[in-house]
Amino acid sequence: MATGASGTSRSGGSSTRSVDELWLDVLQQVSARTAHELKGALNGVSVNLEVVRSRSTRADAAAAAVAPFAASAADQLDAVVDMTEALLRLARPPREPEDIGDTIDCLTSLLAPSARAEGGSLRVEAPSRDVAVLAIRPHGNVARLLVGAALLAALSRKGDIRCRVEAGEDAVVSVECADAEGPIELPADVLAAAAGADIRVHCEGQSISMAFPRASTARHRTPERA
Numbered sequence: 001m002a003t004g005a006s007g008t009s010r011s012g013g014s015s016t017r018s019v020d021e022l023w024l025d026v027l028q029q030v031s032a033r034t035a036h037e038l039k040g041a042l043n044g045v046s047v048n049l050e051v052v053r054s055r056s057t058r059a060d061a062a063a064a065a066v067a068p069f070a071a072s073a074a075d076q077l078d079a080v081v082d083m084t085e086a087l088l089r090l091a092r093p094p095r096e097p098e099d100i101g102d103t104i105d106c107l108t109s110l111l112a113p114s115a116r117a118e119g120g121s122l123r124v125e126a127p128s129r130d131v132a133v134l135a136i137r138p139h140g141n142v143a144r145l146l147v148g149a150a151l152l153a154a155l156s157r158k159g160d161i162r163c164r165v166e167a168g169e170d171a172v173v174s175v176e177c178a179d180a181e182g183p184i185e186l187p188a189d190v191l192a193a194a195a196g197a198d199i200r201v202h203c204e205g206q207s208i209s210m211a212f213p214r215a216s217t218a219r220h221r222t223p224e225r226a
Contacts, residue, residue, distance in 0.1 A: 016189065016192065017189055019140055019141055019142050019145055019193050019196075019197075020140065020141055022145050022149075022189060022190060022193060023141035023144055023145040023148070026144070026145055026148040026149050026152065027090060027091075027144075027148070029148075029152055030090075030107065030110055030111060030148055030152070031087065031110075033110070033111060033114040033152075033155070034083055034087065034110045034111070034113070034114065036114070036117070037079075037083070037113035037114055037117060038080065038083050038084070041076045041077075041079045041080045041083070041113075042076075042080055044072065044073070044076040045073050045076045045077050045080065048069040048070070048072045048073035048076070049069075049070075049073050051066070051069040052066045052069050052070050052073065055069075079113065082109050083109060083110055083113070085109075086105070086106040086107070086109035086110050087106075087110060089102070089106050090103075090106050090107070090110075090144065094139075094140065094141060094143070094144065096139060097135040097136060097137065097215035098135065098136055098138070098139075098143055099134055099135055099136075100134045100135075100136045100143055100147070100165070100171050100173065100212055101126060101134045101165060103143055103144055103147055104124060104126070104147055104163060104165060104173065105124075107144075107147055107148055107151055108122055108123075108124050108151070108163065111151055111152075111155060114155065115155055115161060118155075118158050119158065120155075120158050120159050120160050120161065121160045121161065122151070122155070122161045122163070123161070123162055123163070124162075124163045124164075124165070125162060125163070125164045125165070126164075126165040134165065134167055134171045134214075135214065135215040136171050136212040136213060136214060136215055137198075137212070137213040137214065137215045138197040138198075138199060138212060138213070139197075142193060142194070142197045142199065143199075143212060145190060145193060146173075146186070146190065146193075146194055146199065146201070146210050147163075147173060147175075147210070149186050149187065149190045150173075150175040150184075150186060150208045150210065151163065151175060153175075153184045153185060153186060153208065154175050154176070154177040154180070154184050154208075156184075157177045157180035157181060157182070157184060157206075159177045159178070159179040159180045160177065160178065160179055161175065161176070161177045162174075162175075162176045162177075162178075163175050163176075164176070169214065170200075170211040170212055170213055170214060171211075171212045171214055172209060172210070172211050172212075173209070173210045173212065174207060174208070174209045174210075175207065175208045176206060176207040176208075177206050177207075178206055179206075180206045183203070183204075183205050183206060184203070184206055184207070184208060185203050185208075186201065186203060186208060194210070198213055199211065199212055199213070
């Protein structure tokens with residue numbers, strides 16, 4: 001069934017949480033999913049470096065004997081750095097106007113390892129980022145809330161997830177889990193937050209589509225990566 005943000009009703013008598021409160025809840029869920037993979041990668045770095053240290057002290061040590069462990073430690077350290085940088089960027093206040101592509105990069109860096117660990121996958125399909133930053137109009141944490149909630153909803157189905165970004169008059173972000181058992185949906189309070197920010201949301205079957213108004217001040221440059 002299709003669900004539009006503008007048609008969402010709030011339950012009578014219940015208090016409505018702010019966007020920042022809703023985003024904090026989503027960020028905590030993202031962090032909970034990331035914690036195991038982050039700790040696992042750190043542990044892998046530690047174990048492999050200890051193997052390198054112990055074997056390199058032997059008189060008959062050869063580079064070939066320690067190289068695989070050093071390479072594994074380097075790969076795991078890269079994963080730790082990526083997840084840590086993404087988590088730190090999301091913990092800071094968003095820039096104005098916000099680059100929706102950067103928000104997606106951060107969230108997928110944190111959630112893709114969890115998707116793989118559960119037997120699924122999370123991949124992003126996006127237009128070339130060399131022409132323009134996908135700057136959007138909504139202020140604050142609305143975009144982070146919506147994209148994060150959509151990805152978490154898809155991850156709960158434990159399948160292969162595709163996040164597609166299309167740049168036009170609006171920046172349209174679609175999250176799809178084609179092999180999910182049952183529909184993926186956003187909570188009513190998240191839909192209400194979208195409606196309040198003039199973001200059009202459409203939930204149907206195994207997909208969620210979100211149309212973010214583009215900022216008129218979109219900068220034409222290649223985005224910097226922290």
